[in-house]
Amino acid sequence: MDDSQKHPEVAARPQAKRVAHWWWIVSGVVAVVLAALIGFIVVVRDKGAPFPFDTRWMTEVAEDRGPVLDFLSYLMNSLGGNFLGIFVIPTVIIVVLLIMKRPWAAGYYLAATLVSSGMVQLLKKSFGRARPEDILVQVDFGSFPSGHVGNAATMAVTLAIIFPRLWVWISGVAYVVLMMFSRTYLGAHWLSDTIGGALLGVGVAIVVWAPFAAKLDGEHELALQRRSAAHPPPATTQPGTTQPGTTQPGKPEPQPEPRPAEFDGETPK
DSSP states (O other): OOOOOOOOOHOHHHHHHTTTSSSHHHHHHHHHHHHHHHHHHHHTTGOOOOHHHHHHHHHHHHHTTTTTHHHHHHHHHHSSHHHHHIIHHHHHHHHHHHHHHOOHHHHHHHHHHHEEEEEEHHHHHHOOOOSOOOOSSSOOSSOOOOOOHHHHHHHHHHHHHOOHHHHHHHHHHHHHHHHHHHHTTTTOHHHHHHHHHHHHHHHHHHHHHHHHHHHHHHHHHHEEEHHHHSOOOOOOOOOTTTOOOOOTTTSOOOOOOOOOOOOOOOOOO
């Protein structure tokens, strides 16, 4: 492999290079616009009052509060915000990606996280929706959209793009759903706030992915090549064949065929 082939964008597959085309960007923009549209409807409709499904859901989760769900919800509250969720976890992810020699992946994750957090704060200030009254944790201003859920959705999608494995996608979806549940369980957000946060986080991750797509895919391909070179597969033989100099058990070693006598110009007597 020459030096030009080691560049991530050169090593990328053709389908990854096509990700920057309009439909990927549009799909992400649609999700972001839809999140903003929900917030606009919230503000215009009865000055930010909760939707009927918001109040019904809040009543249901409040009735189911108990020690186990309390512990799970407070844990998700720490993982998605505060010093641990805002600084420690993102820093650990970026450092691990750099150790894995994935600088473009680290840059993509950092860019998506910053854009998502900035968009959340912009929409919070723009809509100024009041939070529910029965809040079990300390929160800042603005209920729509949920910053915890927005960060969780951004992290889930970016990691699933960086590590394209089914279990990563399943884990990411489960993490986002748990975060959405915990925010309503703790009374920090209405259900519509968490839906808006999820749409925003997913949309931002997709939009930011487009310019990074070829480089991320090339990095992934080069990482697979390095792994294969470091751990080559063991040599195998086809069934029914043997290595040179060996015989199969129970079979005599084949004898060499007799060579014909060389013709010396005289007729044998």
